[in-house]
Amino acid sequence: MMRYVVLLGFLVGASLIHQVHAQAFLGVPVSGVNGKDYHIVNYVDWSIDSIHDHQCGSKSYDGHQGTDFVLRSFAHMDSGVNVLAAANGVVTFIKDGVFDREKESVIAKGLGNYICIAHPNKYYTYYAHLKKNSLKVKVGDTVKMGDPIAEVASSGNSTDPHLHFELWYDSLYVVDPFSGRCGNAEPLWLAAPDYDTSFATIDYGMHDELLNINRLREREVTMQRPYVFSDKDTTLNFWSHHVGMRLGDTLSINWYTPSNQLHFTYDFIMQQDWWYYYFWSYIPQPGIAGAWRVELERNGKNILSQPFTIEKDLNVSELQVASQSCNSKTNYLVTPLSVTERVDVYTLSGKWVQSRTSTSDAIKLPQGLYVLRVQDNENVCYLKQQVF
Numbered sequence: 001m002m003r004y005v006v007l008l009g010f011l012v013g014a015s016l017i018h019q020v021h022a023q024a025f026l027g028v029p030v031s032g033v034n035g036k037d038y039h040i041v042n043y044v045d046w047s048i049d050s051i052h053d054h055q056c057g058s059k060s061y062d063g064h065q066g067t068d069f070v071l072r073s074f075a076h077m078d079s080g081v082n083v084l085a086a087a088n089g090v091v092t093f094i095k096d097g098v099f100d101r102e103k104e105s106v107i108a109k110g111l112g113n114y115i116c117i118a119h120p121n122k123y124y125t126y127y128a129h130l131k132k133n134s135l136k137v138k139v140g141d142t143v144k145m146g147d148p149i150a151e152v153a154s155s156g157n158s159t160d161p162h163l164h165f166e167l168w169y170d171s172l173y174v175v176d177p178f179s180g181r182c183g184n185a186e187p188l189w190l191a192a193p194d195y196d197t198s199f200a201t202i203d204y205g206m207h208d209e210l211l212n213i214n215r216l217r218e219r220e221v222t223m224q225r226p227y228v229f230s231d232k233d234t235t236l237n238f239w240s241h242h243v244g245m246r247l248g249d250t251l252s253i254n255w256y257t258p259s260n261q262l263h264f265t266y267d268f269i270m271q272q273d274w275w276y277y278y279f280w281s282y283i284p285q286p287g288i289a290g291a292w293r294v295e296l297e298r299n300g301k302n303i304l305s306q307p308f309t310i311e312k313d314l315n316v317s318e319l320q321v322a323s324q325s326c327n328s329k330t331n332y333l334v335t336p337l338s339v340t341e342r343v344d345v346y347t348l349s350g351k352w353v354q355s356r357t358s359t360s361d362a363i364k365l366p367q368g369l370y371v372l373r374v375q376d377n378e379n380v381c382y383l384k385q386q387v388f
C-alpha cells in the first residue's frame, strides 16, 4: 500500500508568468533550515501545456503560481513554525478564522488564512494556508524583512501543513522569484534556497494498528522505539515519509524473521516523480516470537533497517494457573531480580505488556490487575498483581 501527496493552493484567476529584470530583494519566508525544517516541493509552473519548474524539472503542478514550503507533519506544525515577511513593506490584506487542518484538496477553499504585503518596488507577496489565529499583523502595519507574521498550517486548499508563497508584480502578473534555464535569468532572492531533487527520508517508524495517510500526516503513530509487538497484535505496520522519489524508482520492503529468513517481500515501482511521499505497508501477525527486522530498499540499496521484537503472549492454560504459584510477597515489578530471573507482564487477557530482567529498571504500569510470568532458570511461576 502506498500513497502520495500533492500540495495545492493558488490564487484564483489566470495570469502569465513574467520574465523579470529586477533587483533581488526577497528573504526566505519561513523559519528554519531548507531540507530539514521544511522542504520545497512545488515551484511555479512555467509550462503552458504541461508542467515544468524554473529548472525544467517536475517540482510543480499544472498552473501552480507559487512556491510551496512544506513541513514534515501536523505535529511539526503544532510546534509552531513562523512565516516571515520576505521583505520590508506594508500589510494590505489579511484573512483569518479559517479551519487550518485541511487534508483534502478542495480548490474552492483557495488560500485559507492569508496575508498580502505590498513592497516599495511595486511587488506584492502572498503568504497562504496560515494557522488560524496565528496572524501577528493587521492591515496597514509596516513590516521588516524577517519579521514573524504568522505560523504555517493547512487552511484552505491544502493537504499538508505548508506555506504557499506567491509573488506578484503590481497586481498584474505572477513572478517566479527563482532563476534557472527554464525560468528567469536572475533570482529575486537575496540568497535563493537550494533547488534540491535528491532522495531523503523525513521520518519512519512502526505501529501496531493499520495506518492510513491522515494518521501519518497527523503522526498518530504512538508506538515508541524500541518497537515491541505482542503476538496478539493482528498486524505489524511499517511507514516512511520521503522526498525526491523519482519515476521508475523501486521501493522494496523486506521482513526478516528472528532466524534471518526473508518472511515477506514486496516491490513498489513509482509511476511518476513524487516530491513528498508517504509509504506504508503491513504484514499479518506472523506468530513467531523473537527479534525481527524490516528493511526498506530503494533501487536495490538498503535505506532503512528497523529492528523490532514480537513477544509471546500467555495462552489460556497459563492464564488459568496464574494465581499464587510464585512467592506473592515479592514485588517482581520493583525489587531487584537475580541474573537468572526474568519477569514478563501481561494483561488479564494474556496480552504481553512489558518484560524485565536483572538489568532492567523497575516497571511502572497504569493502575490495574496484571498477570506476571516469573522465570528463574527452568522454573516458571505465575501470579496476579494489582498495581495501584
Ligand SMILES: [Zn+2]
Pocket: 007, 008, 009, 010, 042, 064, 066, 067, 068, 163, 164, 165
Ligand atoms: Zn502552492
